[in-house]
Amino acid sequence: MKKVNIIILTTIGLSIVHINIFAQKTRTEKDLLGEKQIDTSAYYGVQTARALENFQVSGVPTKFYPDYVKAYAMVKLAAARGNTQVGRMKPETLAAIEKACKAIMDGKFHDQFLVDMYQGGAGTSANMNANEVIANVALVLSGHKKGEYHIVEPHDDLNMGQSTNDVYPTAIHVALLLHNDKVLQEAKSLSVSFHKKGDEFKSVLKMGRTEGQDAVPMTVGQEFHAFGYQLDAAIDALKKSEEFLYEVNMGATAIGTGITASPGYAEKCVAELAKITGKPMV
Secondary structure, X not given: OOEEEEEEEEOOEEEEEEEEOOOOOEEEEEEOOEEEEEEOOOXXXXXXXXXXXXXXXXXXXXXXXXXXXXXXXXXXXHHHHHHHHOOOOOHXXXXXXXXXXXXXXXXXXXXXXXXXXXXXXXXXXXXXXXXXXXXXXXXXXXXXXXXXXXXXXXXXXXXXXXXXXXXHHHHHHHXXXXXXHHHHHHHHHHHHXXXXXXXXXXXXXXXXXXXXXEEEEEEHHHHHHHHHHHHHHHHHHHXXXXXXXXXXXXXXXXXXXXXXXXXXXXXXXXXXXXXXXXXXXX
């Protein structure tokens, strides 16, 4: 931060004042590797900053996948609620996290999810990116400053009773469910249009084609209905495929044993995730 002397001419003479022309633009965060300067406008922290240096792979950040970002916020909110219900997290900490997660679920702060989609550690950097952003958003929305981690801590609070190995795959399941809802909606709309055209052109004759040449006659309406029936079958298959995504491993933590998670947490976390997503998660 630099200061300069400004000389001001007034009616009573010359005055010298000190004006800060460059406000401090970074905050200091540290981890076991040391300190790092983080831009004050950033909601992410030191772990995300290191990941941005280490994993320049595809150039495609997670922010390009809004359903994935929303899914991560849903999972973190479910985890915070579950930890509060078993008495491990303070209600005031949950309240702050809840504000942050709901803001992200509403589409805010997505520009802070900058870790590359391809990374080492099976998603550890993506998990910490989410932890840091949610923690700092929670702090700011609760009237505190970014980096005041004694109030809401990215790892101890946002990752409480969790591991990348259960959070990351669960978030992917939820993201696919969110996106599948959109696909089903658009596919159903297209199917309706196909069948509508099938009725509209039911009397229009054309030649059906096989092997790249004319074969036998049919109506244009029959062709459009065929498109619709094929799409209807695909829609049914997509709906059934959702069942494989309802099962998640929240509470299994690092290697499936549930170590570091509190008794009863897994059940409560998954129950909350079902409420948040509106899906029968188990």
